[in-house]
Amino acid sequence: MSPAPAALPSDTAAFQALERHQHRREQAIPTLTVLAGPPGAAMSLWRRWLESRGQGWCVSLASHEAEALRDWGAFLFRTRNLEADAANVLGAAAGLAQGALFSQLKGKTAHERDLLLQELFPAIPGTDAASVCRCLLQPGAAPSWNALLTACEQNPLRAFAAVHALIPPGEAPALLLAGTGAEWLAQAARAAARMCDTVSALAAALCVDGQAVDVYLQGPESQGRALLREGLLALKTVPPEALKKRVEALGVQDTEALSQSLSRLAADGAPEEVLTLYGEAAREREAATAQPGAEGQARSEAERFLSALLDALPATRGLFELNQRTGFRINHRPVEVDLLSRPLKVAIEIDGYYHFQTPDAYRRDRRKDLALQKHGYLVLRFLADDVVARLEEIRDTVLEVVSLRHNAAGRLPPNGEDAHGGD
Known part of the structure; x- marks a missing residue:
């Protein structure tokens, strides 16, 4: 049986601690929040605090900054108009009013747009800032995190700093790194320290079990351990x-x-x-x-x-949608799935006993399974009774399948939410 977990302290006490961390960030002091306890409680606290600030956030299971920043960047591209952000920064450097350059660019041909931008790019201080703005605004560009990395010579921390600088204060998404064990924590703490050093305004947190924290803190003193001690918030049991x-x-x-x-x-x-x-x-x-x-x-x-x-779990946060149509039909009827993950191509069906009471019901489900499989979906079927009475088995099966799909894809996709919709 798993050990008894930690529970949230009162919202008032926890929020006060998180506000103290945020105050340090606003003073340009690199600060890392460490939520030591069970993942659901930690994520719930982090989410509710950020919602109180109107700030979006994403979850990454990575322990190295390159992968974590890729997740952060992918979330950023999904939830912000970075082209508008770049245009506002470039326009401000050239003395234009907020939003003026972005409006001008919309009405120009690719050639006119290119001529205007070439006149303005020299106004931006800093090589990386200019490169990122160029990447986001050039005619015909298809901006992506990979494109930003290329613009910054494949240096993820430089790309991170440059794109973060485009976003108005308080509007950049927060980042939660979630994992288990002392080995993961040692790597994640080093990565988080480098990210916080690069951009002190980053609202970053680690979500990890308390036992891993105890083991990690027994090691020799380092920047990662110092940040962890300063930002540690232990969750009650x-x-x-x-x-x-x-x-x-x-x-x-x-x-x-x-x-x-x-x-x-x-x-x-x-x-x-x-x-x-x-x-x-x-x-x-x-x-x-x-x-x-x-x-x-x-x-x-x-x-x-x-x-x-x-x-509510880091590994599956934002991956599944409830009662979703797949986009294809069987016998002219749209196919709907109980829990659907389009990114991972996983379909979860929750069955009652009536699903097996007649041959027609059985055949109907098998036709649906076959149609999903033809479209690349892995189908998981669970009894509704088991979801309640045999939860651990169901949970572990889903997490195993999600891990296998991630591995097959070669990396972890970002999970997140938009608040508005050396060791």
Whole structure:
């Protein structure tokens, strides 16, 4: 059984600590927040604090700055108009009003645009800043993180500093590095120290288990360890017994049958909203046992819970969408999947017992599976009952498949959220 995890301190105390960290960043002091505890609790705290500031954020499972900054950059390209940011910086350097250059560029031909930009580029101080603006604004350019790296001689820290400087203060996304174990932490702490040194305004955090922190801090003094000590925020422990009482308060009767699932939720530090959805799913599961006609509701609640749980874990954050159409049809009818990951081509279906009650229902599901497989999807089917009663098995299966798909793709895709929609 997993060890008892940590629980969030009060929001007031935790937010005060995070605000102190942010104040140091605003004074140009490199600062790293370290959330030592279960991943769900750490991510929930980080998310809620950033939402209170109106700031977006992304999660990376990387332990080296090149991969972490690639994830950060990919998230940035998805959530900001970097062309407008570059135009505003270039225009300001040339003495133009905010937004004026971007508006001018929209109405020009590629040739006219090129002539105007060539006149303005010398106004930008700094080689990397000019190179990044050129990369983002040149006619016919297809901006990407790889293109920015090329513009900065394949140096990720230089590209990071240059593109971060384009974004107005407080609007650049925060970065959360999440992992487990002392070895991961040693690498991630070094990478985070270099990133914070490069851009002291970066709101960066590490999410890692407390045991790894204890082991890491026993090593020789270094910049990474100094940053970690200064930014350490230990999360308190909530035992599985407390979660048992929580779901009982939601009307669940047989909590003994759910002991392993509750231990898993405790170890993950499942946030409040996930625990509530689990309790509702468990309650509907019991109702479906007594009243078979309630099975459809039980399945829906299991879907909602699993979706929320996966979104609360670093490895699956933002990867799955609930009740999504695939874009193709079977017999002229759109195909919808309970939990769909388009980036990884994984489809999760939550089945009730009625899925197996008739030959037609069985055949229908097999046709759907075949159609998904033809379109490159790996299909996972779980019983709604198992999502509640055998959660750890379901969770571990999904995480294993996600890891395999990542490995097949050759790297980890970025996970994130837009707040507005030497050791």
